[in-house]
Amino acid sequence: MSSAYRVRLVLLAILALVEIAIIAVCLNAGWSLATAHGGGLLVATPIILIALVECLRVPLASWAMHLKWTGRLAAFIVLGFIAVGTFEGLSLAVEQMMNARISFITKAREEHDVAKQSLESLTSNDARNSERLAKLDKEIIAAGKTLTELKDTEVPKLPDTRPCTLKTGKPGLCRNPGAAEANVRAMEQHAELLTKAGQAKAELEAQRAVLTKGGNGNSDKIAMADHAVSKAEADLTRELKESPMHRLAANFFGISVQKMQEADFERFKGYAVYGVAGALSLATMVISMIAHAAPKGKDGRIAKALRAYIARKRRPLYRDRTIEVPGPEVTVEVEKPVPGPERKVLEYVYVPYDHATGRRIRDDHTLGEVIHPNQPHLKPVAGGRL
Numbered sequence: 001m002s003s004a005y006r007v008r009l010v011l012l013a014i015l016a017l018v019e020i021a022i023i024a025v026c027l028n029a030g031w032s033l034a035t036a037h038g039g040g041l042l043v044a045t046p047i048i049l050i051a052l053v054e055c056l057r058v059p060l061a062s063w064a065m066h067l068k069w070t071g072r073l074a075a076f077i078v079l080g081f082i083a084v085g086t087f088e089g090l091s092l093a094v095e096q097m098m099n100a101r102i103s104f105i106t107k108a109r110e111e112h113d114v115a116k117q118s119l120e121s122l123t124s125n126d127a128r129n130s131e132r133l134a135k136l137d138k139e140i141i142a143a144g145k146t147l148t149e150l151k152d153t154e155v156p157k158l159p160d161t162r163p164c165t166l167k168t169g170k171p172g173l174c175r176n177p178g179a180a181e182a183n184v185r186a187m188e189q190h191a192e193l194l195t196k197a198g199q200a201k202a203e204l205e206a207q208r209a210v211l212t213k214g215g216n217g218n219s220d221k222i223a224m225a226d227h228a229v230s231k232a233e234a235d236l237t238r239e240l241k242e243s244p245m246h247r248l249a250a251n252f253f254g255i256s257v258q259k260m261q262e263a264d265f266e267r268f269k270g271y272a273v274y275g276v277a278g279a280l281s282l283a284t285m286v287i288s289m290i291a292h293a294a295p296k297g298k299d300g301r302i303a304k305a306l307r308a309y310i311a312r313k314r315r316p317l318y319r320d321r322t323i324e325v326p327g328p329e330v331t332v333e334v335e336k337p338v339p340g341p342e343r344k345v346l347e348y349v350y351v352p353y354d355h356a357t358g359r360r361i362r363d364d365h366t367l368g369e370v371i372h373p374n375q376p377h378l379k380p381v382a383g384g385r386l
Contacts, residue, residue, distance in 0.1 A: 015288060015291055027051045049085075060075055061075070061288035083285040095269070112232035118228070122225050136207055136208045147201060245272070
């Protein structure tokens with residue numbers, strides 16, 4: 001089994017595990033939709049279909065390698081559609097995962113909002129009560145002033161007599177018959193005005209008493225609401241700091257976790273959801289096609305051209321290194337005179353040479369002159385033997 005084939009088997013095994021994981025994630029997302037509030041099997045049907053269609057990815061990519069280019073193009077288009085469905089299913093699954101992780105933060109944020117609304121309501125009511133008290137005080141003072149003026153005001157009375165001409169023709173005083181009745185009506189009207197002024201003042205004082213009932217009750221409630229808001233803010237800050245996704249979002253925008261708005265996190269969550277889902281769907285589609293492609297023995301023209309271009313642009317590297325090149329030994333026959341009776345003695349001298357170039361190797365491991373082993377006076381040997 002070649003190394004390329006083993007690598008291909010490993011790649012197919014990993015791809016199968018990834019596909020199983022994607023199918024499981026999509027089915028889990030569908031189950032969550034079916035069991036959620038207002039959900040059902042009909043709501044989860046698209047996600048279940050996406051998980052079932054995902055099972056076709058690997059077999060389709062494998063069969064496409066045995067087709068002509070038209071069939072491969074059609075298979076590539078179908079794999080693209082499957083990738084779009086995978087993107088939708090993974091987006092929903094990743095969003096559900098993130099929402100489940102930030103559920104504690106959502107709860108803490110809701111508690112903080114409720115406490116803040118309660119404090120704002122109490123503060124607003126207290127401000128309105130203060131304005132109402134100030135207005136009532138002014139009205140009470142005005143009513144009291146009116147009542148005092150009415151009390152100090154004397155009711156005008158008509159005299160019992162009036163000037164007239166007597167029967168004798170002389171001026172004199174005559175009895176005024178309507179004066180008594182007019183004076184009575186004036187007294188009654190004045191008494192009615194006093195009564196109304198007193199009643200108005202009493203009603204204003206009663207309203208003020210209702211507003212000021214309980215003493216510092218509103219102040220105590222405001223203090224308790226303010227403490228609840230502070231506690232909710234501390235809990236929310238702790239949950240935000242403990243959330244890895246919120247810390248990552250804060251680092252992404254370059255702000256602190258406390259200053260990050262909910263809209264900023266929602267935008268970052270969109271980036272994360274679509275990025276992860278898009279990368280996984282596209283990567284699995286491409287890997288499913290690459291894993292079933294047949295490897296070629298030689299590099300293509302584009303690969304050769306690219307390697308040649310890189311080799312031309314690459315900075316040359318030189319390194320001095322002494323390499324001992326073993327070569328076959330050459331035996332040289334040399335005649336050497338020996339004192340005594342005339343005789344010939346052969347002395348074998350071993351001359352190492354490079355078999356590839358046919359040149360002698362000197363003592364400093366450099367190449368010397370060319371030596372031809374087929375010369376008459378040279379005899380190649382091996383292992384130091386003839």
